[in-house]
Amino acid sequence: MQTGQFLVPSDGNRWFFDSGSLALDFGWTGPFASDEVAERMHAPEHLRAWLAERFEQLEPAADPRNLQDALLLREAIVRIASAIADGGAIAAEDVDTVNLYAATPDVPPALDGGRRQAGRSVIRTGQALSTIARDAIALFAEHAEDGRIHRCSAEDCALLFYDDSRSANRRWCSMQRCGNRAKVRAHRARAKAS
Numbered sequence: 001m002q003t004g005q006f007l008v009p010s011d012g013n014r015w016f017f018d019s020g021s022l023a024l025d026f027g028w029t030g031p032f033a034s035d036e037v038a039e040r041m042h043a044p045e046h047l048r049a050w051l052a053e054r055f056e057q058l059e060p061a062a063d064p065r066n067l068q069d070a071l072l073l074r075e076a077i078v079r080i081a082s083a084i085a086d087g088g089a090i091a092a093e094d095v096d097t098v099n100l101y102a103a104t105p106d107v108p109p110a111l112d113g114g115r116r117q118a119g120r121s122v123i124r125t126g127q128a129l130s131t132i133a134r135d136a137i138a139l140f141a142e143h144a145e146d147g148r149i150h151r152c153s154a155e156d157c158a159l160l161f162y163d164d165s166r167s168a169n170r171r172w173c174s175m176q177r178c179g180n181r182a183k184v185r186a187h188r189a190r191a192k193a194s
Helices: 022-027 044-052 064-086 092-102 125-143 175-193
Strands: 005-007 015-017 149-151 160-162
Touching (some): 022 064, 022 125, 044 064, 044 125, 064 092, 064 125, 064 149
Antiparallel strands (some): 005 015, 149 160
């Protein structure tokens, strides 16, 4: 499944951010912990559009209840990821929320090439949300202690990401954005000092 999405911060310069996780990507559809990320889920059709980019054969529409569920799940995911990245305590209510959504039926995996299709041919919005919750559980259970979920090192960025680099030394949300800015600042500082 693809990860990453285009973000449009307040300065209007659209850029691609790959958090490394479906669940963290979902978290960055809203303005949590960062004024740089604008809310993208204003209506059920916005939720459906975001999910349709990631799940083939998604049902044709989402309803207001789906949107409410998605926002609750998204908030819990971001708070848990923030607590892990910042070394804080994870709230039991957030764990309960993620576990609740993960307990519902998710999108079942299927091999291509068969003659029959088992299950539904259309993915319900609730199944997509369950898949996101299960991705969050897998990510947090495996990486809560190893320091691979962290914030961008740039002073003016609060984005969280999963560091899947071999040496676990990813510092910025994006090398093209914050990494480049940091290198330009360092270069200017060195030039000014000499």
